[in-house]
Amino acid sequence: MPIVPRSLVQDKNDKSKYSASFRDPKTNEIIPMEIGLGTGWSYSKIKHPNEEWPRSETSMTNWGFDGLGNSYQADQTNTQLEYSRRGYATALYNILAHLLKDKRYKGVIRASDEQAEDGRSFWQNARATGKTSKYGSWRDDLYDRL
DSSP states (O other): OOBOTTOOEEOSSOTTEEEEEEEOTTTOOEEEEEEEEOSSEEEEEEOOTTSSSOSEEEEEEEEEEOSSSEEEEEEEEEEOGGGTTSSHHHHHHHHHHHHHTSTTTOEEEEOOSSOOHHHHHHHHHHHHTTOBOTTSSBOSSSGGGO
């Protein structure tokens, strides 16, 4: 798993912010992750401190309660082309799903109805490799399997 074990830490001054570390599986480089959560929104990104733009990022909106929990869907998810297929976006989803299961948010991540081709492929692969539950939401236990 590209998320460095036991690296997830909540900000002491702002309880809606978290940080973690991501290990690039190709270069073995450790890169900071930044995560933010609110009752109606969430974001996460993996950004090297010496680079202008994040290598991968996602923002999600709470679309309301759907029986399993508050349904969060990505407004946008981007991974720079040179870093694609290395687990960046998957790590962002895994860490957000882990945090959203907390009783304060009671959230699940669902596929958006409006997706680009890359997004459809991402979710298709997630379904094929067991990253989604039988209800179609992103599994919240993948982070725990580090």
